[in-house]
Amino acid sequence: MSMRVRAIAFSSSANLGAGYDVLSMSHRAFNDVVYAELLDSGEGKIFIETDSSVPTDPSKNSASVPVEAIMEDYKIKGIIKLKIVKGIPPGLGLGSSGASAVAAVAAVSRLLDLNLSLEDIVKYAVLGEKAVSGSPHPDNVAASAFGGVVAVTSHDPFRIVRVAVNYDFKIMLIIPRLATGVGKTKRARELVPPKVELNKVVENARYLSSLMVGLIKGDRNLIQEGMNDSIVEKAREPLYPYYPKIREISLKYNSVGVCVSGAGPSVLVLYDEETELEKIKLGATDVCRGFGFDCDFVTTEIGGGVKVEGLD
Numbered sequence: 001m002s003m004r005v006r007a008i009a010f011s012s013s014a015n016l017g018a019g020y021d022v023l024s025m026s027h028r029a030f031n032d033v034v035y036a037e038l039l040d041s042g043e044g045k046i047f048i049e050t051d052s053s054v055p056t057d058p059s060k061n062s063a064s065v066p067v068e069a070i071m072e073d074y075k076i077k078g079i080i081k082l083k084i085v086k087g088i089p090p091g092l093g094l095g096s097s098g099a100s101a102v103a104a105v106a107a108v109s110r111l112l113d114l115n116l117s118l119e120d121i122v123k124y125a126v127l128g129e130k131a132v133s134g135s136p137h138p139d140n141v142a143a144s145a146f147g148g149v150v151a152v153t154s155h156d157p158f159r160i161v162r163v164a165v166n167y168d169f170k171i172m173l174i175i176p177r178l179a180t181g182v183g184k185t186k187r188a189r190e191l192v193p194p195k196v197e198l199n200k201v202v203e204n205a206r207y208l209s210s211l212m213v214g215l216i217k218g219d220r221n222l223i224q225e226g227m228n229d230s231i232v233e234k235a236r237e238p239l240y241p242y243y244p245k246i247r248e249i250s251l252k253y254n255s256v257g258v259c260v261s262g263a264g265p266s267v268l269v270l271y272d273e274e275t276e277l278e279k280i281k282l283g284a285t286d287v288c289r290g291f292g293f294d295c296d297f298v299t300t301e302i303g304g305g306v307k308v309e310g311l312d
């Protein structure tokens with residue numbers, strides 16, 4: 001049994017258009033690292049060390065809430081120290097809270113020799129998402145745990161499948177320089193209507209089908225048509241009024257696909273050699289400046305799943 005373990009989990013973009021709480025994509029843009037070790041003395045059950053802005057109160061951090069549940073379920077005595085090295089900026093739609101949760105659960109699983117499956121890791125990590133957003137949405141944590149593009153096909157019990165991607169695209173994240181404050185995703189989820197018209201559901205089913213078939217068959221047009229959403233992105237537009245114009249520009253300059261990254265405010269653009277990426281960047285910069293802020297561009301590629309190393 002290692003006395004100290006390190007786990008690394010990548011950032012992710014959830015929803016991918018019409019896949020609200022179902023689809024997500026891991027990417028190598030950013031990553032969180034969580035170190036876990038057993039302490040033989042101290043107060044409470046969990047001690048958090050971090051040099052980032054995330055809470056050190058174990059009841060408020062997406063990394064520690066799942067670990068507390070593990071300690072209860074497995075009747076773990078003693079204190080677990082979690083050192084959280086935040087590489088994924090919080091509150092920007094990049095799956096920051098989810099990655100911390102996955103890395104912490106994976107590290108503790110190795111530390112205590114629990115041998116949790118990836119589905120088990122998701123089952124615990126969603127408790128961290130629930131703590132910070134009010135809802136146990138499994139998409140970001142599924143992507144950070146499994147890697148690649150994932151679909152959460154069942155919620156109870158969790159079943160996650162990796163979606164075969166047979167089109168060679170790259171990823172660009174458009175990241176607004178915006179301070180979204182505490183609980184951005186919680187606020188974004190409150191904007192999602194509890195009921196929608198059937199025609200909107202059918203429209204989103206078309207998008208989702210197009211996207212899934214496009215990814216699996218490697219059909220560029222189907223991917224582009226499928227990355228769209230007539231329900232959630234629309235309902236949340238007040239949070240990112242710049243998005244429709246950025247979407248229009250991305251499609252005008254032939255992106256493979258574009259959508260809001262998770263609950264935003266970042267935007268995910270898929271591109272290839274046919275995409276006029278520089279024109280998208282120039283156009284997006286102008287749009288963001290028109291709304292009073294600058295944005296950053298991060299180009300990356302699809303990421304892997306959580307990685308764990310026993311340190312000693």
Ligand SMILES: Nc1ncnc2c1ncn2[C@@H]1O[C@H](COP(=O)(O)OP(=O)(O)OP(=O)(O)O)[C@@H](O)[C@H]1O
Pocket residue numbers: 012014053054055060061062063084089090091092093094095096097098100101132133140181182183184185186261262263264
């Ligand atoms: N370990 C953590 N990492 C990141 N955020 C955390 C963590 N623990 C608690 N939080 C809080 O959660 C909120 C950020 O999570 P939120 O779900 O709103 O956005 P996100 O996870 O960065 O992006 P996404 O839209 O992809 O979920 C912030 O208020 C932050 O303080």
Ligand SMILES: N[C@@H](CCO)C(=O)O
Pocket residue numbers: 014015020021022093095137139140185188189261262263264
């Ligand atoms: N499906 C979640 C993802 C958050 O990143 C939401 O859109 O609220």
